[in-house]
Amino acid sequence: MRRVPYALAALLALTVASPASAAGCPLVADPAGDAGYGIVATPLTPALDIVGLDVASGDSAVVVRMSVLSFGLDPSSLGWSEWSAGWYLGGRHYGVRARHTTGYAGVSAEFDAGNGQPTPIPVSVDTAAGTLTWTVPRAWLPELATPGATFGTIRGITGEAFTAVRDFADGGATTYTDRSPGCVPAA
Ligand SMILES: [Ca+2]
Numbered sequence: 080m081r082r083v084p085y086a087l088a089a090l091l092a093l094t095v096a097s098p099a100s101a102a103g104c105p106l107v108a109d110p111a112g113d114a115g116y117g118i119v120a121t122p123l124t125p126a127l128d129i130v131g132l133d134v135a136s137g138d139s140a141v142v143v144r145m146s147v148l149s150f151g152l153d154p155s156s157l158g159w160s161e162w163s164a165g166w167y168l169g170g171r172h173y174g175v176r177a178r179h180t181t182g183y184a185g186v187s188a189e190f191d192a193g194n195g196q197p198t199p200i201p202v203s204v205d206t207a208a209g210t211l212t213w214t215v216p217r218a219w220l221p222e223l224a225t226p227g228a229t230f231g232t233i234r235g236i237t238g239e240a241f242t243a244v245r246d247f248a249d250g251g252a253t254t255y256t257d258r259s260p261g262c263v264p265a266a
Pocket residue numbers: 109110111112113128129130246
């Protein structure tokens with residue numbers, strides 16, 4: 080029998096359990112408690128453990144929401160913690176990021192249109208719900224001028240200083256069509 084790498088087997092099992100369809104919520108699901116891609120053998124910080132990733136677009140904005148196991152800023156963490164989401168739209172890669180730097184209050188965020196010039200944007204952190212929500216003005220994604228534009232290769236990544244990537248949520252073939260009903264309210 081052909082051997083399948085464990086991570087791939089887990090991904091296939093997940094796909095069978097929750098088919099990637101527009102009706103499924105969250106749009107991209109990720110297991111809780113997975114060790115992710117941590118390089119050192121330390122427990123995965125709950126705030127960096129992705130459990131869901133959603134995208135929804137409306138008349139004025141694209142809303143991106145990452146759900147984590149539980150959200151808390153670890154004052155003892157070294158350096159920084161980061162949450163990122165990315166997707167392709169019309170062949171261009173877009174992304175949003177949020178970062179907490181140890182010793183500073185709050186979380187800063189930015190939007191990246193793949194041009195190497197990130198733009199600061201607000202991020203809404205709901206500590207009780209364990210979510211980070213970015214709202215990107217629709218006008219910043221010119222591909223959305225074409226009706227029915229499709230978001231693809233939807234991925235979420237978390238990381239922290241010295242351990243690099245901690246969790247990776249891969250949407251695989253899952254897509255989201257502009258202005259279609261999503262799992263989170265569009266703006
Ligand atoms: Ca996870």
